Each structure stands twice: as C-alpha cells, then as structure tokens.
Amino acid sequence: MGQAPSQTRRTRRTHEELTQELAYRFKEKCFTSxxxxSLKDVFKKLADQQGDIRYLKEDTIARFLEIPDILGASPVIFHMISYLGAFPFLQEAPVVLELAQLIMVVVIMTERYKRVLAKGSTDRTKLFFKSxxxxDRKVMEETGSSPRNSTSKDATARPSANTRGFAIDEPMAEDEDDGDDDDDDLVITAFELLDIDEATKHGEAAAIKEAIIPTDNFRKLIMLLLLIAPLDAQESLSQYSSRVAGPELESLRATAECxxxxxxxxxxxxxxxxxxxxxxxPVLFPNLFAGFNGLFEHFLFSKDLDFSKHKVEKPGDEQLIIGKIAQPLLPTPGDIMTEHTLSQLSLFLPGSSLxxxxxxLYSGNDAGFxxxxxQTKVFNWRAPTILLVSGSRLADVPEGGQEASFASSLPTKRFPHGSKSERVTFGVYVREPWKxxxxxxxxxxxxxxxxxxxxHDVFPASTINTDYVTFTKPPGNRPCLAFGCPHPKPTQSHRKEGIHALxxxxxxxxxxFEFGVFNxxxxxxxxxxxxxxxxxxxFQxxxxxxxxxxxxxxxxEEAKAQAERWAWEEREAEARRRINLGTGDIEADRALLEMAGLVGGNRSGGSMG
Known part of the structure; x- marks a missing residue:
C-alpha cells in the first residue's frame, strides 16, 4: 500500500516529457518526412547554443522570416511565438524556443493542428489573443500572480527568452463579462491526446478579462499582416520591399489605421x-491571420532543398541559382485600388480571387462617370466584381445647386456623420454578373x-429581403444605381419623380455618379x-x-469571354452601320434606320440587349 503513491509519482510524466510527446505526434501527423x-535543417542552421541547449533568438527569427525592421513588428511576433511555444502548458509561457517548441509554433501558425486535434476548435482567435x-500590472500585483513570469522547473537553467513585455497600466473596459475563462478547446483536446488527468489542465493563467492587446503593438502587427497577406510559402518577403518604402509605407500605415x-x-x-x-x-476579418500560413511555412523549406529554384550553367561561370520571379499583385493599379487595398480586401474576401x-473593368476617370x-465596361464580365467608390464628405448644408438638387432627391437627413474624417471609401462585392x-x-x-x-467595416448580406443591387435606366425606370435600397417603382410620365427610398x-x-450616400x-x-x-x-x-x-x-478565361463578347458587339454595331436595305441608296437606308431609332442620334448601333 505504502509503495503505490511513490510508484505513481515515478510513472507521472513531466511537462517536458509531455511536450516532447506532443511534438512527436504533431510531427508525425502534420509534416511530411x-x-x-527541412524544419530540422533550418533549425540547426539558425539555432544558438548554450551548454546542451539549442534555441532560436528574436533577431534570428526576424532575419530568417525577413520581417522589415521599419515595421517594428519583430518583438510582437516573438512575444506571440514564445507564448505559443508553451502549448499546451500555456501557464509556463514565455518559453525558450527549442526544436519541440518550434514544432508547436509552426503547427499552430499554419493551422496544421487540425490534422491531429480533430475535436479542437478550428478558430485560433482566443489563442492568438492570449499570445x-x-x-494589467496593478491587478497582477493585487492577486499576487504573474503568468508571464511563471516558468517550469525544467526551464530555469536555460537561456532567458526575450521577455521585454509591453508597458500598459490600464486595461480597456469591456462592455460585458466574457465569462469564458476556461481552457481553450485546442488545449483541452491536446490534453486528451496526451491522456492527462483533468485536474492538471488548469494552470495559474490570469482571467482573460484582465488582459488587453496594446494598441501600438497591434498596429505594428496589422501592418505586417497586410504585407504578408499574399505571401506564398516559397516566396521571399523581401520581394515586397517596395511596399514598405517612401510613400508606399505611408499608405500602408494609413490602411493599417483604418x-x-x-x-x-x-x-x-x-x-x-x-x-x-x-x-x-469573425465578421470583419475572418482572414486576418491567413498570412501566417505562408510566412511560417518558410521553416518547412530548406534552401538546400528549394525545388522552386533551378541551376543555370554557363561556360566558364559558376552555377547561378535563379529563384521564382514574383508576379505583380496588381498589374495595373487604380486610383482607389492599390496593393495595400488588395491586402485589406483579402482580410474578408478570399485572397485566391484577389x-x-x-x-x-471600369474607371470613372477614364471611361466617364x-x-x-x-454598363458598357462591366455587364459582360461573367465572374464576381468589386465596386469601389471614394470621395469627400458633403457639408450638412448643401453648397451650390447640384448639391441642393441631390439633397432634394433624398429623405431629410436625420443622422450624424459616421466619423470625423472628411474622406470616405465604400465598396460592394457582387458575385453575380451585372444586369x-x-x-x-x-x-x-x-x-x-x-x-x-x-x-474598416463589413455589412454582410441579410435574408430579411433581397434588395441587394439595383441598376435601372429609362424609359421603364428612373436611373438608379443602389445597393440595399428598395427597387424603385416604374415611373409615370405624368407624375413627378419622387425622392429615392434609402x-x-x-x-x-x-x-x-457625382454624389453618393451611405445610410x-x-x-x-x-x-x-x-x-x-x-x-x-x-449615421449617414x-x-x-x-x-x-x-x-x-x-x-x-473570364477576360477572354469578356473580350469575345465585346468583339461580337462591335461586329454587330458595324454591321448595323453598314446595312443596305436594297434600295441602292445607302444614305436613304440610313435615314430610314434613324427614323426607326436603330442608329444615329444618341444610339451607337450596338447591341440592343
């Protein structure tokens, strides 16, 4: 009887043993051989050594991932991964990044944990927030706990991780008590995988409602996330260096502020x-952290095994290694759409379509407002479209006749402005072809x-009604392009057109297209x-x-189909212009067509569709 407790103690696995076991399972299920x-090769080449411990430092990781110094995001990223490396024993964070901890980081950052933790949450939101x-320093002093300083006994002799932390004294007041201080689903399923008793799951982690992400550090992270949004696993982040220099850097900062x-x-x-x-x-930024997939998969591609490169031999020269040349993200930038705007759109639209x-397809400054x-430029496109519109906010009191005329076509303004800014940019993503x-x-x-x-704000479609897109023109309707407005009733010539229904x-x-209103x-x-x-x-x-x-x-394919449609319409228009009714008098035939309203006047002779 007396020997049972000691036997239990001898067979109980330490946190380090459990971490090694989980890392092994993650490696077997989440990585190919x-x-x-490649991961081991990369770690071996990057790691520093102290005694028998090999580990990664902040500047080493930043240099390997090519994170631009000017963004100031390297400490934020290292803060994250030093926390995630402690998975599933998060109360022991920050940890030294040895190979086992790096496996945890790569698996979580690239969402490969889904292959192992089938019962776990597929949402990393809570885990990333904690990382x-x-x-709050005052709260921590009062409770006498400091999760950031608690470490395992096994880690006390190891080199200290970079734990500079962030100087914040007051947490942001929350509108409601979250009531969600239990362990993460990912952590719970990891413990189940390791067959650990429930009593060992709960550490000394502070209540999540006492935590905040410092604004300045999140700003730096957003800039990095916008930069890496299009990144492929085998692409170098340095190829986007032009996006963090000169005016482009200021544009990136402005996008991050939004x-x-x-x-x-x-x-x-x-x-x-x-x-x-x-x-x-979940609503505004479902793809916010998608760029981490490509960034951290860099650890899985050793330069010695980079099959995206090929060797070119020239007589008398050494072998040259040529890397994959990156295609432009946006071959023809617009007045509104830039590479940063494209990254911002990818935060809630699939990047594979962007x-x-x-x-x-259409630019008002080129084709006319x-x-x-x-209609001429867009209606033949058979795939999704994105409409963007930008401008400057109007004063509450209309200035000039055109503003007054626009104001008179709308219901009386009852709401204040949506923000203090004079600049606004709105947009619509339309899946169906226009008509x-x-x-x-x-x-x-x-x-x-x-x-x-x-x-940045997103208003997903509702099912309350289907007034999604309105495009009407005379003679059946008054001209109108609107999104979310009731479809206008058919006009009657003897009645004055009423105001638009918002x-x-x-x-x-x-x-x-001189004025717009968002309600x-x-x-x-x-x-x-x-x-x-x-x-x-x-607001309005x-x-x-x-x-x-x-x-x-x-x-x-879509561009080819659109070009073919344009070519067909041009041929039809040309045929109508050259039509001969058999009288032998082309001018007389044309006059007859003009009388029929088919050509001439304000008509081009194009498609009547």
Missing part, C-alpha cells in the same frame, strides 16, 4: 480587450457591402445588409464622388 527534414495580450479603428478608439483606449477582439474578427487575379459607361433590374434587384446572399476608409443599410449614387439605420436592425457590429448607432455619410472603379475577379 521532407518537411520535417498578444498583456495583463483596420485598427475597427478594434479600438486610439484616442481613448490603450488597448483591445477580448470581447471586442472575438466579436470583430492577388494577381483582379483586373480593372455615367451609368452607360459602367438591368426592371422589376426586382439582383444579387445573392454572398453580396457584401463594406467600408474601407476611415474605418434602405436601412444602403449605398446609393445619383445618375451622373446606416442601426435601430431598424438592417434590411438587405446587416448593421455594423462595431458602430452600434445611426453624403459625399462627393471623386473616384469610382469596378474590378473583375477571375482569371484569363
């Missing part, structure tokens, strides 16, 4: 709390209304599009349109 060989968060504004009011709050973090990401896959010009809407709107539940500037969450332009009636709880999850109030922005663009999402 070639990937694991980025700091805890994203950051969704999480926190930088003027009033020192950081982001968990309630806000977990609420915002990077190197979009082409400019009119519904007819947009005229004679009696009802087109679009489907995948249509997305969004704002990019000065705050939807609860809607975007509408006047027929000349957000929060109290109505939305119509064709859901209300904002970050701005829970009514009326603005003067300065730029408008429509971009086609797709590849060469």
């Amino acid at each position: 070639l990937e694991y060989y 980025l968060a700091v805890y 994203v950051l504004a969704s999480f926190v009011d930088v003027e009033t709050s020192p950081g982001i709390g968990y309630t806000r973090f977990k609420t915002v990401i 990077f190197r896959r979009v082409r400019l 009119s519904m007819g010009s947009l 005229h809407t004679h009696k009802e709107c087109f679009g489907n539940s995948e249509t997305i209304l969004f704002q990019l500037e000065p705050i 939807g609860a969450v809607s975007l509408l332009f006047d027929e000349s 957000h009636d929060y109290k109505s709880r939305g119509g064709a599009f859901h209300t904002s999850i970050v701005r829970k109030y009514d 922005d009326r603005f003067r349109i300065e730029n408008m663009e429509v971009w086609g999402c797709g590849g060469d």
